Amino acid sequence: MEKKKKYKKIGIFLCIIVLIFFVVCIINPCDLKADSGFDSSYDSSSSSSSSRDSSDGSLFDLIYLLIRLFVMLWDVSPVLAIIVFGLIVFFVIKFFGKKSPVNTIYLDKTKDLKDDEIIKIIPNFNRKEFINDRYNDFVKIQNNWMNFNYDDLRKMLTDELYNQYEMLLDTLKVKNEKNVMDGFELKDSMITNIVKNDDKVTVTTEFVIEFYDYITLNEKVVRGNKNNKMTVHYEMIFVCNINKSNDKKCPNCGAPLDDSASNVCTYCGSVIISLSDKWVLSKKVSK
DSSP states (O other), X not given: OHHHHHHHHHHHHHHHHHHHHHHHHHOOTTOOOOOTTOSSOSOOHHHHHHHHHHHHHHHHHHHXXXXXXXXXXXXXXXXXXXXXXXXXXXXXHHHHSSOOOOOOOOOOGGGOOOHHHXXXXXXXXXXHHHHHHHHHHHHHHHHHHHTXXXXXXXXXXXXXXXXXXXXXXXXXXXXXXXXEEEEEEEEEEEEEEEEEETTEEEEEEEEEEEXXXXXXXXXXXXXXXXXXXXXXXXXEEEEXXXXXXXXXXXXXXXXXXXOSSOOBOTTTOOBOOOOOSSOEEEEEEXX
């Protein structure tokens, strides 16, 4: 009899362990995302705390009922209790033991701009080449962000966007944190708009990209998840100056602009948004 009670306690203990694992698999506190410029916030407390509070009670009720069921089954037949225990283990491993799948995002291709419309503004336009180049720009920007390469970032962003990123990078530096981003994969893309205003061409694009994204402190992950990829649907706007001549003028006072690294007019002091002959990123938001 004493031996039977001992096995019963062991069985209950194992059941509790499995159920705890079951709960941990349901609630993944590391499923958080971020991005350069903090397009996606790590602070999930405001959106998830209420759902967790409401679910905690039902989860513990479930655990309590399953334990009672296990005890009742053991009293009837230890073999039956072991079979049920085995089924619970099988269920947990099969349905919750796998890594969380990466979400699939589909673009609305009805918004994809036809090449004929783009060629009216950009002669000799090549969609495949343009998309590939802009995606490579995105990857370079993220790598420069991750490695605190301020100078390289400045060359690939408009002044307004660069100023935002500079402040955020300074914040990471003060905290001695690093936003690690790698494993980029382009899943889908399209061009939704193109506008020409004087010498400036603005192209609006949408990209679906998968990658790893997390924050480290002294090489230890403090936010995010280094094992799970995230999928982000971006809207990115790129601008380019199609005026190849050297007679660029300040839009405020009309004074000629030189090609120096400074983006401030030497005559009136106005800040000039970067308009190089290369495409630069002016806006990036996650949808």
